[in-house]
Amino acid sequence: MMYLMIIYFGVHLLQAEKKKRSDEDARSLWTTEASGSVKLRIDEHCPQEPITVHQMFINCVKKYGKLPALATKTEDKLTTISFCQYYDRCRMTAKSFLKLGLERFHSVAILGSNSEEWFFSAVGAVFAGGFATGIYSTNSPEACHHIASDSRANIIVVDSNWQLDKILLIKDNLPHLKAIVQISGCLKKKLPNLYSWEQFMQLGQDIPDETLDGIIKSQKPNQCCVLIYTSGTTGLPKGVMLSHDNITWTACHASRAGDMQPAEIKQETIVSYLPLSHIAAQIYDMWTGIQWGEMVYFARPDALKGTLVHTLKEATPSSHMGVPRVWEKMMEKIKHELSRAAYLKRKLVNWAMSVTLDANLTYGKDEEKPFLFGVVNSLVIEKLRAELGFSNCEKFFSGAAPIGWDTYKFFLGLNIHLYEAYGMSESSGPHFMSGPQTYKMKSCGKVVPGCRCKIANEDAGGSGEVCLWGRNIFMGYLNMKDKTVEAFDEDGWLCSGDLGKLDEDGFLFITGRLKELIITAGGENVPPVPIEDAVKEELPIVSHAMLIGDKRKFLSMLLTVKCVFNLDTMEPTDDLSPEAVKFCQRLGSQATKVSDITGGKDKLVNHAIQEGIARVNARATSNAQRIQKWTILGKDFSVSGGELGPTMKLRRGGVSLNACMLLKIKYPVSLYFISTSGFQENNPGGGPLEMVQ
Missing domain, CATH: 3.30.300.30 (ANL, C-terminal domain)
Structure with missing residues (x-):
């Protein structure tokens, strides 16, 4: 009896100490502990009530429940599910994760191409009290091991036998790993705790709704729900901890800065093809989709090998985002096709693009253009855009890296204004956004309303380090206190390491990077x-x-x-x-x-x-x-x-x-x-x- 009492009081002391530590964390702007919480950056600039990911999804279901949410095309058959169905499948996924033993503040690592199962796994992991953690499909087994180990992954979801083989090479060195789930393809191996997606989705049927709801209700906006691992351009990838508030606030406010419309005004359609392990794609495709009721059309896994344009023509998105290399490849493809066209067609297109480019360089985006501009746009340019799948596209975004001026000008010749954004994993994606109302050539746009920016250590030309503040600023690097402390100045501003300057209108121009200097x-x-x-x-x-x-x-x-x-x-x-x-x-x-x-x-x-x-x-x-x-x-x-x-x-x-x-x-x-x-x-x-x- 005495032994049991000692254990009982010991457990309560540990819980009290953990709660005390959590309360202390909540008075700090950062933490590096998986179970930690932070003080939210709520002030007069961004006073909105903080909510969790689940609360955001519930709001979505109430407003947009019957609207189409996710579309997947397989073997010429298009399958679409509504937001109500999407939410239900995320709950079922969460229950199955719980059945497999997902622990609180441990991760579900997802390794594979964009798909509805990727979305279900990410949202389901958050519902179940874990972290959604993406792994780039191009990562080596060693890189996969680092992320799975650092995030204490209980479950790894892979999309194919090829990705499964990577995990099988490292699974014995992952002490927290309890199960592997394969999304597609027949299981080539019969191993303990290896499940097909169909088997996996049946596992949670006996988990009561009350159990899942209890976990969901215990979640707080200032706790971590997503881990984004930096690409490791310098050293090992760092686990960027993003809170519920980081995700929900950014999904709401950054997207509106880019003029993304709520579905009650106009349902946006986007194509999901960029790696979801990157914050830009994850915010744009998944979390903003839930916030505003967007329809997400999944591209094929080989999208970047040439099939993206086919998906764009099928989906006809209303907005589209690419990284500079994608826009460059699209430009090169168009130039190649033009070089093979008949002489007269080639001359006509080149002339039309030069007229369009000159007009866009000479006149402001919303200024009245010459009559000839309207003629060539109607007769030639709009047809070219339709061939790219952009017949209905109104907004074109470029992010993750600066875009080259030659690429920028090429698309201006197609009457496509590329809206650049600036941000980082540590700012939950965009901190500056361009859009139809906030556009200036070569700039990254203006600061997202509610966020702030300062330029530290300005030189004579007004250029200095870009420092960021807002509800989108991350919690810290998981298990890396020294790196986290380095990331902030003494007042809690995130030091980006990028050099930039603000013009008189508040537009940001990036001029370099401190570490690259x-x-x-x-x-x-x-x-x-x-x-x-x-x-x-x-x-x-x-x-x-x-x-x-x-x-x-x-x-x-x-x-x-x-x-x-x-x-x-x-x-x-x-x-x-x-x-x-x-x-x-x-x-x-x-x-x-x-x-x-x-x-x-x-x-x-x-x-x-x-x-x-x-x-x-x-x-x-x-x-x-x-x-x-x-x-x-x-x-x-x-x-x-x-x-x-x-x-x-x-x-x-x-x-x-x-x-x-x-x-x-x-x-x-x-x-x-x-x-x-x-x-x-x-x-x-x-x-x-x-x-x-």
Whole structure:
């Protein structure tokens, strides 16, 4: 009896200590504990009552219950479910997670392509008191292990046998793992605690509604419900803890800043294809969809390999979001199709696009345009947009990275204004939004109403570190106190690490990144992105440009040229892209392969690149910001190569390491030294050259 009493009082002491710790957390703006809670940033700028994800969904069902919510096309058959059905399936999923032993503040890790099951798993995990944790489908088994281990995943949901194989390699080293669920395909292996989706959905039938409702009622807006793992461009991915309030407030207010309409005014239709493990796609596709009653149409798993346009034509979305690389690929595809068109059609389209571009550059977005603009838009441009699936699309968003000016202008020629946003995982996605009412070329828009921004340590030009405040600011990095403390200043503002400036109208312009800032041996600070963008704008053949020169005497640049990608492996091939071939042909070059250009083989292309870089150098603000050496690498950057992250962001650390190995050991390259008197080839033989700086 005494033993039982000791256990009883011990448990109560632990619970009291845990509650005390939780109460202390609630007085702090951040926490790193899975079970922690935070002080919400409610003030006069954003006084709205905080709600949980479940409360948001209940509001959705009350308003939009009978409207179509999710649409999936399989084998030419379109299946649609309503918001009422969507909610019910999320509850069933939550019950099945509970049956499998999902513990409070542990995660359900989801590894796979976008699907209704991905949505059910994420929302169901939150309903059941766990965390929704996405894993990029391109992640290696080692990367999957890090996320599943760090988030204490009790259950992992995979979409295929291919993804299952990754988890089977690491499952024995995941002490918290209790079950694996496979969404599609026949189970090729019979293993304990491995379930098909159909088997899984039957498991929770004997879990009473009262049990699930009790868990739901115990949830608070200031507790964590979603983990977003950073793409790991520097070090291991960090688990960004997002609270119920982060999700529900952002879904409501950031989307309205982008002019997304509530379904009672107009039901928006969007296509879900970007990785849901990224906050931008998750907020835009899933949480905003619940908030405003959007219809989400799922693209095929191979959307980014060429089938996206087919889905767009079927779904005819009212708004569409892409990352810069998606817009670039779409541009390249259109250019390729135009190059194969009949001469008269090609001339007509190019003329119509030039008229449209000139009008959009000359006149404001909402200003009255010349009569000719209306004619070509009606007779030519609208038909082109329909061919892309954009016949009903009114809003086009670009996020996750800055978009190139050449891509931006190309779509202006199609009368498509790309609305850029700025934010990060740590701000639950967008903190600045562009939209029909808040638009300025090359800007990221204005701060989302209710959020705030300050520019710290401004230089003479008004540029400094962008710091953020609002209900969308994250709770902290899971299990990483030092990194969390580093993320905030002494007043609790999130320090983004990005350099930017605000104009007189409050529009944000990003000018670089603190960690990417190059400090030369002479002590001059050089932001690389504007120089890299300028080179790509001057030279349409260039796919990626990366400036290097930290602690060096001068700047050098690594270039890759545009090539065709293998659609099965997404690996870069040796074949030049149609746009690159066309660039070469205009010079009189016969090059059709990357290897025709590298190593100084093609003098015409090399000279054109030298001239382009010279034009960029002529506009440099100082000698220290001039490119002194450059080289063309033998392969374009890719996710699998380690140079790009999952959202196609440049991983500078990965590039620098790979490129140095390439330059010193593996690949015969030429570095070209650019002098004031002309261009001199440093290594005419094209042999392996160690970079001298």
